[in-house]
Amino acid sequence: MPIFHRTALAQELATHILDDDLAxxxxxxxxxxxxxxxxxxxxxxxxxxxxxxRGAIVIYADLWEERDQDPGDVIIEAIREELARHESVVMRFARSAGMERVNMGGVAFTMDRVGLGKQVSLAKALAMLSDECQRMIVLIVDEAQHAITTDKGSNALYALKAARDKLNMGPHHGLRIVATGSNRDKLAMLVEWKDQAFFCAPMKEFPPLGVDYLNWICERAPASAALNAGALSTLFERSGYRPEWMQIGLNALALRDNWTPEEAAAVFAETIESRADSRIQNLLALIGLLSPLQSAVLRVLAAQGRRFVPFWNRTLETFRLVIEQDDGNDVDEPINVETVQQALDALKDKGFLWRSVHGVYALEEFGIREALEEGRLLTESTQRVTLMGRQAA
Ligand SMILES: Nc1ncnc2c1ncn2[C@@H]1O[C@H](COP(=O)(O)OP(=O)(O)OP(=O)(O)O)[C@@H](O)[C@H]1O
Ligand SMILES: [Mg+2]
Known part of the structure; x- marks a missing residue:
């Protein structure tokens, strides 16, 4: 599928990332x-x-793509792969491991000696790569929040922090770490928590595709459709800025080439609307299958976001309120720390929630909150926030 290139954004971010003076x-x-x-x-x-x-060595690790692997391993593997591409670096490793006489074709230095708690630490390996190539290294960790769902992932982040501090000082050529994530609450834990590897790293909103992309979509529609970017922008917003949905709209228009502009606009809008509707209905149907307590826990967490305190008495009362008043159900199971913990675990297993190694929960993705909002399930009761350290309001 053809894609729309965001050259200006890439240039802007590259300048920001590589700029040496930009602390x-x-x-x-x-x-x-x-x-x-x-x-x-x-x-x-x-x-x-x-x-x-611009001359950087770029290492890319997508922690979401390889979901069956430990995120720590995905990061380490991506680094090993890059190291293995540089013959001179491999030779240096081999020499430093006392393998002077081993040539590249033989049983030389193998990359599994690089990693956490291994002969060659990540910081050392990256420093050697940077020194040998005399270039800055940019490590891109896509969906970085997965790193803090396992101990190995967390440790890999700490190792990267050590590497970053080493390479950005002294005679080396620098290491920049770029991380992305699809839930701000989760990503925030990486940069706002004092004990986290990237405490204080700047966080930016990655801008959604804009009007230039929508113009590109208009150009790809049959000429008779006479689409315009202005009209598409509301639909794009309705799609949650997902390009796939615009592509589905285009596919619907590709069936004919003799549209009137009104017909084309109506078909495009209907396609998006029905897609938005079915996404929400599907999610709501899944939520409808949860037990009363699981459903209440999910909704209270979604409504309260980072202020959610799962186990406090007042929050337990809130769950009861939601089950009884909002849903009209009887509370026939005890609501206590154990049952709420079970509900949280079940919600995680069903893909609604994400859990960090610290035991903090967040919605797996923002779309769940949107569906709950559209289904009017984030009621006043769900928003009864428990304020830590204060009297109940
Ligand atoms: N610039 C673009 N032009 C055209 N299509 C695009 C563009 N960017 C993304 N897409 C399409 O949108 C879909 C989602 O893209 P991508 O996987 O990059 O998004 P993502 O935000 O990384 O998703 P996820 O949250 O699943 O990781 C893909 O089918 C991709 O082809
Ligand atoms: Mg992605």
Whole structure:
């Protein structure tokens, strides 16, 4: 499928990332955007090539793509792959491991000696790569929030922090870490929590595709459709800025080439609307299958976001209120720390929630909140926030 290139954005971000004098860029850059809005496409198709064009060594790890693997391993593997591409670096490793006489074709230095708690630490490996190539390294971690769902992932982030601090000082050529994520609450834990590897790294909203993209869509529609970007922008917003939905609208128009502009606009709008509607209905149907307590926990968490305190008495009361008053159900199971914990675990297993190694929960993706909002399930009761350290309001 053809894609729309975001050259100007790639240039702007590349300048920001590589700028040596820009202190914040040295601590890393975190980009947050919703699911399916084109983050990975942009990173791979526009940002990586631009960074390479400017001479950087770019390492890309998508922690979402390889979901069955530990995120820590995905990061380490991406680094090993890049190291293996540089013959001179491999030779240096081999020499430092006392393998002077081993040539490249033989059983030489194998990359599994690089990693956490291994002979060659990530910081050392990256420093050697940077020194040997005399170039800055940019490590892009896509969907970085997955790293803090496992111990190994968290440790890999700490190792990267150590590497970043090492390479950005002294005689090396610098290491920049760019991370993306599709839920701001999760990403925020990486940069706002004092014990996190990227505490204080700047976080930016990754801008959704804009009017230039919509113009590109208009050009790809049959001429008779006479679409215009202005009219499409409301629909694009309705799609949650997902390019796939615009493509589905285009596919509907590709069936004919003798539209009137009114017909074309109506068909495009209907396609998006029915897609939006079915996405929400599907999610609501899944939510309808949850137990009363699971459903209440999900809705209270969605309504309260980062202020959600799952186990406090007042929150437990809120769950009861939602079940009894909003849903008209009897509370026939006890609501206590154990049952709420079980509900949280079940919601995680069903793909509604995400859990960090610290045990903090967040919605798996923003779309769940949207569906709950549209289904009018985020009622006043769900928003009864428990304020820590204060009397109940
Ligand atoms: N610039 C673009 N032009 C055209 N189509 C695009 C563009 N960017 C993304 N898409 C399409 O949108 C879909 C989602 O893109 P992508 O996987 O990059 O998004 P994402 O935000 O990384 O998604 P996820 O949240 O699943 O990781 C893909 O089908 C992709 O082809
Ligand atoms: Mg992606």
């Amino acid at each position: 914040p860029a040295r601590s890393g850059l975190f980009l947050g955007a919703r699911r399916r809005t084109g983050k990975s496409t942009f990173l791979q198709q526009d940002l990586c090539p631009e960074l390479k064009r």
